[in-house]
Amino acid sequence: MDWNKLAEALIPDEDVKPLDYYETKYPARNLPEGAHVTRLAPSPTGFMHIGNLYVALANERIAHQSGGVLYLRIEDTDDKRKVEGAVEIIHKSLKYFGINFDEGADLCGEYGPYYQRQRAEIYHAYAKDLIKRGLAYPCFCTEEEMEKTREYQTENKLLPGYYGEFAKCRKLTEKEIYENLKAGKPYVIRLRSQGDVEVKHTFRDQVKGDITVTENNQDVVILKSDGIPTYHFAHAIDDHFMRTTLVIRGEEWIPSLPIHIELFNVLGFKLPKYGHNCSIQKIDGETRRKLSKRKDPEASLTFYREQGYHPTAVRTYMMTLLNSNFEEWLLKNPEKPLEEFKYSIGKMGKSGALFDILKLNDISKTFMATLDAKQAYDFLKSWADEFGTDEQKAYFADKEYMCKVLTLCMGIGGKKRRKDFVCAKQAVEMIAYFFDNTFAPTYEYRFDNAVVKAILEGFKATYDYADDMQAWFEKVKAVASASGFATDMKAYKADPTAYPGNVSDVAEMLRIATTGLANTPDLWTIMQILGAERTLARLEKAITAL
RNA sequence: GGCCUUAUCGUCUAGCGGUUAGGACGGCGCCCUCUCACGGCGCAAACUCGGGUUCGAGUCCCGAUAAGGUCACCA
Numbered sequence: 001m002d003w004n005k006l007a008e009a010l011i012p013d014e015d016v017k018p019l020d021y022y023e024t025k026y027p028a029r030n031l032p033e034g035a036h037v038t039r040l041a042p043s044p045t046g047f048m049h050i051g052n053l054y055v056a057l058a059n060e061r062i063a064h065q066s067g068g069v070l071y072l073r074i075e076d077t078d079d080k081r082k083v084e085g086a087v088e089i090i091h092k093s094l095k096y097f098g099i100n101f102d103e104g105a106d107l108c109g110e111y112g113p114y115y116q117r118q119r120a121e122i123y124h125a126y127a128k129d130l131i132k133r134g135l136a137y138p139c140f141c142t143e144e145e146m147e148k149t150r151e152y153q154t155e156n157k158l159l160p161g162y163y164g165e166f167a168k169c170r171k172l173t174e175k176e177i178y179e180n181l182k183a184g185k186p187y188v189i190r191l192r193s194q195g196d197v198e199v200k201h202t203f204r205d206q207v208k209g210d211i212t213v214t215e216n217n218q219d220v221v222i223l224k225s226d227g228i229p230t231y232h233f234a235h236a237i238d239d240h241f242m243r244t245t246l247v248i249r250g251e252e253w254i255p256s257l258p259i260h261i262e263l264f265n266v267l268g269f270k271l272p273k274y275g276h277n278c279s280i281q282k283i284d285g286e287t288r289r290k291l292s293k294r295k296d297p298e299a300s301l302t303f304y305r306e307q308g309y310h311p312t313a314v315r316t317y318m319m320t321l322l323n324s325n326f327e328e329w330l331l332k333n334p335e336k337p338l339e340e341f342k343y344s345i346g347k348m349g350k351s352g353a354l355f356d357i358l359k360l361n362d363i364s365k366t367f368m369a370t371l372d373a374k375q376a377y378d379f380l381k382s383w384a385d386e387f388g389t390d391e392q393k394a395y396f397a398d399k400e401y402m403c404k405v406l407t408l409c410m411g412i413g414g415k416k417r418r419k420d421f422v423c424a425k426q427a428v429e430m431i432a433y434f435f436d437n438t439f440a441p442t443y444e445y446r447f448d449n450a451v452v453k454a455i456l457e458g459f460k461a462t463y464d465y466a467d468d469m470q471a472w473f474e475k476v477k478a479v480a481s482a483s484g485f486a487t488d489m490k491a492y493k494a495d496p497t498a499y500p501g502n503v504s505d506v507a508e509m510l511r512i513a514t515t516g517l518a519n520t521p522d523l524w525t526i527m528q529i530l531g532a533e534r535t536l537a538r539l540e541k542a543i544t545a546l
Numbered sequence: 547g548g549c550c551u552u553a554u555c556g557u558c559u560a561g562c563g564g565u566u567a568g569g570a571c572g573g574c575g576c577c578c579u580c581u582c583a584c585g586g587c588g589c590a591a592a593c594u595c596g597g598g599u600u601c602g603a604g605u606c607c608c609g610a611u612a613a614g615g616u617c618a619c620c621a
Contacts, residue, residue, distance in 0.1 A: 043621055078620055143619090159548070160617065188619055197549090211550070224619040231621050254550060255616040278552090281614080288613065320570085324559055327570060349559080351552045352614065359558070359571050369584090416584040473580060480580095489579085507581045519582040 001174050007131035009181065010138060010189070016125035026111050026241040035068035037245045039104070040094075041238075043075050044086030047293055048093045048301040050355070051250070051279055056099045057318050058277060059248050061343040063102075068245070072104030073238060074115045077228050093301045097311045111242045116234050123229040123237055126267060127189050127222055135194075135266055136222060138187040139169035140180045163193065167219045189223035195262055203257065206246065206275035207348045216258035232259045240269040248345070251276040275345050278352035280321065291355055298357060308383040308424020312338070313364035320363070323347045334370075361422045368427070369410065369417040373403045376410060376421075383424035391438050392428050401529070405434045408525050418521060433515040434529065441516025441542070445509060449546045451500065454483050455509050456546075460539040465532035469524045480506040513542035 029037060038059040042052060063070035072090065076082055087105050094100075103109030113119055130136035139162075146162070153160045170192060172180075180187065195215030203213045222233035229237070239247060254276050264271045281288045282296055291299040298304075304314050319326045319338060329341050371379065381396040396402055409431055411418035421427040432438040445452045458479040467475065477487040486492035486502040496502075511523050514535060520526060527535045 041621090045621095075621060081620070139619095146618090154547085157547075186619095208551070214549075218617095221619050226619085228619090230619070235621095250615090251551075252615055252621090257550095276551095278614085283557095290614090320558070327558085328560085331570080353559090354557060356557055356571070362571055411584070414584090418583055420583065476580070487580090502580090504580050511581060517582085521582070523581070 001134075003132050003134050006138075006174075006177065007128045009178075010131060011124050011128040016121055016128055019125060019129060022122055022125065022241060026243065029069070029243045031069070032067050034066055035245075036062050036066045037069045037071070037243055038063040038248060039071045039073050039239070039242065039244055040099075040101075041073045041075050041235075041249075042090060043078060043081055044083060044090070045081050046083035046086040046089055048089060049293060049299055050291060050301060050304075051299075053094065053097055053099070053301060053314070054280060054318055054322065055248055055250065055277060056094055057097075057315065058275075058322055058343075058345070058348070060099050062246060062248065062345060065339070065343055069102045070100075071109060071111070071242065072101045072107070072114060073242065074105045075231065075234065076115055076117050077224075077231065077234055079226075079228075093305075096305065097301070097315055116238065117228065119234070119238065120227060120229075122241065123223065123233060124227070126237055127229075127233070130191070130222070130266065131189070135192050136189050137170060137172075137192055138177060138181075139167075139190045139219075139221075140172075140185045140187045141169055159197065161218045162190065163217045163219055170219060186225045188221045188225050190219040191222050191263065191266070193217050193219050193262060194266070195258065203261075203274075205254075206248075206273055206345045207277055208251075208254075208350055211254070213258050213261070216262045218259065220259050222263075232256060232263060235260060236263040236267055236269060239272055240264070240267070244272050246273045246275065246345075248275045248277060251278055275348070277348055278350070280355050281352045282355050288352070288354065290352075298355065306387055306425070308380070308387065308427070309360070309364055310367055310379060310423070313360065313367040313423075316367065317360045317363050319343075320359070321349070321353050324349060364422050365419040368421040369419050371410070373407050373410075373412050376406045376412075377403055380406075380424050380428055384428055387425070388428060391435070394437075395428065395431070395435055401434075404529050405431055408521050408529065411521070420521075433517060433520075434526075436534070439516065439538075441512070441545075443512055443516065443542060443545055444518075445512060447501065447505065447509065451483060452509050452513075453543060453546050455479055455506055456513050456539055456543050458482055459510055460536065460543070463527075463532075463536065463539070465527070465535070469522075472524045472527075476506060476510065477503055514538045 031037070040052075040056050040059055060070050062068070074087060091101075091106065101107055103111070103114075105114040107114075127136060141162075145168075149162075149166050150160055152158075153166070167190070169190070193216055195217045197214050197217045199215045200212050201215070202210045205211050220232055221230050223229055238244075257274070261271060279290045282291050284295075293299050304311075315338060316330070319341070320330075323341075323343055324347050326341060333340070368376070377396070377399060384392045384396060407413060409418065409420060409427075420430065433441070459475065462475045462478070464471075464475075480487050480503045483506075484500055485506050486499040489502060492499055492502040507523060508518055511520055512518055514523070514530070515526060530538070
């Protein structure tokens with residue numbers, strides 16, 4: 001068999017450059033000792049999964065804290081899954097969560113092109129070289145033929161796949177190959193595997209530790225019939241020429257590690273380090289499964305933007321899953337930016353974590369409680385501008401008023417901050433009662449209407465906007481006493497049955513009347529913010545509703 | 547089914563031969579308190595099961611079980 005002739009017939013010289021060309025064009029990177037080059041290599045499907053952010057964050061931290069490079073490569077070798085505008089979505093959504101690439105698709109960079117489809121020439125050059133060396137060959141097998149051998153293999157409990165005796169096209173004669181080519185039969189290029197599945201090696205994974213991998217014996221496809229490489233082949237070529245030092249990717253890739261090892265080996269490339277992380281899971285009835293794009297809204301990065309989770313909160317939660325010692329650090333350094341945490345890939349969990357929105361909420365609340373009025377205003381406004389209703393957008397027209405509301409509701413300036421706000425959507429909904437066009441009370445009191453009415457009327461008659469908090473509260477107590485409610489909590493606790501209720505019950509009635517809610521921050525301040533006119537109007541409205 | 551991986555409170559986990567098995571979220575209770583919160587204190591809550599090794603095992607070894615991943619011209 002004349003391999004050179006075959007290689008030339010399959011991939012003519014004018015289509016590719018000599019191998020040295022690529023090695024010179026993409027030289028080793030000039031980076032400080034210990035710097036890592038990492039990458040994110042998504043398919044342009046237009047859907048950004050929370051798992052994408054999870055891996056992105058790991059890659060970003062490793063690259064940037066080591067003084068290295070993070071780049072974006074688009075794996076668009078599968079034409080069927082390609083979606084217009086997907087790359088823009090990738091950039092936009094990751095940027096929102098603080099992931100910035102140093103180079104890559106739609107950015108500058110010396111190691112491009114960063115779209116795999118634009119790199120066809122490089123793949124072809126190396127495929128040709130493999131053919132020349134007798135390490136790759138054309139395969140003309142049809143889907144039906146493949147199906148047949150697979151059936152045979154499963155029936156006989158043999159290892160499925162295209163290998164050894166089952167690799168029919170491996171044994172094609174020169175004559176047969178050229179006949180097939182002449183007949184215009186479609187073909188793929190396969191690797192002529194030299195491996196033996198019986199041989200096992202231990203492999204050092206940066207996340208999992210030592211794992212055993214067997215050698216690959218599959219004659220995997222490296223170039224599909226349309227000349228586009230498979231993931232495996234593109235991975236080896238790209239991560240070599242883009243000079244990736246560390247590949248962090250999902251653990252679903254572990255089974256194909258043998259293929260990658262053989263490919264790097266046969267191509268004469270140095271194998272990068274690998275870290276295979278676990279995926280974020282969800283409990284679905286009895287079983288755990290990956291967060292699903294179709295079933296779980298929280299799987300999508302869009303979800304967090306729509307809900308208005310602060311990007312820092314989401315990042316923080318991701319970090320707690322990513323590094324087990326992160327939370328401890330955060331507890332000690334609540335003020336420090338996340339970038340100061342020393343991220344280590346070895347501290348990544350070895351088994352998949354269940355997504356816990358309660359934990360996210362807690363982290364989110366704590367973070368929101370660190371914002372000042374202006375930051376909170378800006379954040380909530382930007383959310384409302386994009387996702388809010390028209391009424392909600394209008395809230396932000398009067399900045400001064402809104403800042404007063406936020407100062408109260410977030411406990412800004414007080415000794416203890418409130419932690420009521422989880423995300424922008426919930427926060428904006430929570431303050432609806434401050435705005436007359438969204439004030440829609442349902443008035444659910446825990447006392448008889450007659451009792452409530454007496455209280456409300458009594459309070460309304462004595463209310464004075466000019467009262468300070470102390471004077472105001474004295475009036476609340478007076479109204480309470482007038483209806484027989486306890487104003488002395490000690491006396492009340494000593495004998496609760498002696499009273500219809502206590503002063504806090506009275507406060508609740510007033511609160512429900514003016515806000516429609518039983519849970520709000522300090523009522524006096526609310527009335528101050530609303531103003532005398534609206535406060536009285538609301539009390540009146542509540543009285544007539546009884 | 548083969549191969550790979552994993553296994554500590556409900557959840558995320560610490561633990562790397564000798565611990566009252568620690569923390570966080572969530573739950574519950576108490577205190578603080580004009581409501582709601584915040585905060586403080588406390589309670590309940592775990593080593594999957596067998597065998598070994600060892601003076602001693604959550605920790606090491608071997609099994610079993612369970613869970614997850616994977617077996618494409620998808621990535």
